[in-house]
Amino acid sequence: MKSNLLKVKISDNAGFCFGVRRAINLAEETAGKECKVYTLGPIIHNPQEVARLEKRGIKILNDPKRVKRGSIILRTHGIPFNLHKKLEENKGVNIIDAVCPFVKKAQNIVKQLSSDIKSKNKTIIVVGEKVHPEVIALVSYGNDKCIVIENEEEAQKFKDKGDLNIVSQTTQTPENLNNIVKILRKRYKLKVYNTICKATLDRQKAAEKLAKKVDLIIVIGGKNSDNTTRLAQICSEKTKAYHIESVDDIKEKWFKNINSVGLTAGASTPAWIIEEIKNKIKNIKKVIMKVKSKEKK
Numbered sequence: 112m113k114s115n116l117l118k119v120k121i122s123d124n125a126g127f128c129f130g131v132r133r134a135i136n137l138a139e140e141t142a143g144k145e146c147k148v149y150t151l152g153p154i155i156h157n158p159q160e161v162a163r164l165e166k167r168g169i170k171i172l173n174d175p176k177r178v179k180r181g182s183i184i185l186r187t188h189g190i191p192f193n194l195h196k197k198l199e200e201n202k203g204v205n206i207i208d209a210v211c212p213f214v215k216k217a218q219n220i221v222k223q224l225s226s227d228i229k230s231k232n233k234t235i236i237v238v239g240e241k242v243h244p245e246v247i248a249l250v251s252y253g254n255d256k257c258i259v260i261e262n263e264e265e266a267q268k269f270k271d272k273g274d275l276n277i278v279s280q281t282t283q284t285p286e287n288l289n290n291i292v293k294i295l296r297k298r299y300k301l302k303v304y305n306t307i308c309k310a311t312l313d314r315q316k317a318a319e320k321l322a323k324k325v326d327l328i329i330v331i332g333g334k335n336s337d338n339t340t341r342l343a344q345i346c347s348e349k350t351k352a353y354h355i356e357s358v359d360d361i362k363e364k365w366f367k368n369i370n371s372v373g374l375t376a377g378a379s380t381p382a383w384i385i386e387e388i389k390n391k392i393k394n395i396k397k398v399i400m401k402v403k404s405k406e407k408k
Contacts, residue, residue: 117396122375123317128310130211147181155379156336187211189248217306225254239280266294275301281308282338318375322349325373332377339377358387
């Protein structure tokens, strides 16, 4: 078996995006200065990285009322508007705003549309997942004017009397947003604010491009990560794909009769996990080579 039989290629733009890297840096800087540091919910959607931060003393907080003093780091996905206001009322707490700038931009658009006199009678459609923290936070900025639509089926069933404004969860695929817009445009006059993060879009395009060139692609990231799940969906349409969180999820049998493997990773996946998985696959390659060599003898 030739040594280059199992090629491992890493996608462009795999791993941490700007917003996540900024949030992790803020968390580590704060932990280096203070004893009591909390995040309101997981700071990012990657259990392994969250666990690493916990070892540094950064604890996940579910009830902010229990904290009298210390620093509370706001998660990258944002938090509901009213909760943010309540946190600001606690003078003993230092708020570290780690909300992704692209998420904050979407929040500001929703807030402006909900208060703008020209848009006062317009429903704000948020294209995204209803239970996702980012979407929950986005809706909270809309003064009860937001309705979440997840897919084309819901767009077909949607009924409203007036014109519409449309914003998007930052990790949506352009295809889903465009398909929903196309359906709604047939019945309503609407204005679309494309709030999909460019880093997310670049990652999706790069992953799709790589998936077309390999026999198998491994998508690395938290199972609770929306952008990683979407990467897996995109890649699975082009080749065999597995969505995994860590090196422990890898199965040797996946690589039998495989000549090329691609690696991509969600925006919350740290470089150290990607490196672990790359090395694991290289070791599997060596095992396969040994087995093949014995079979030939």
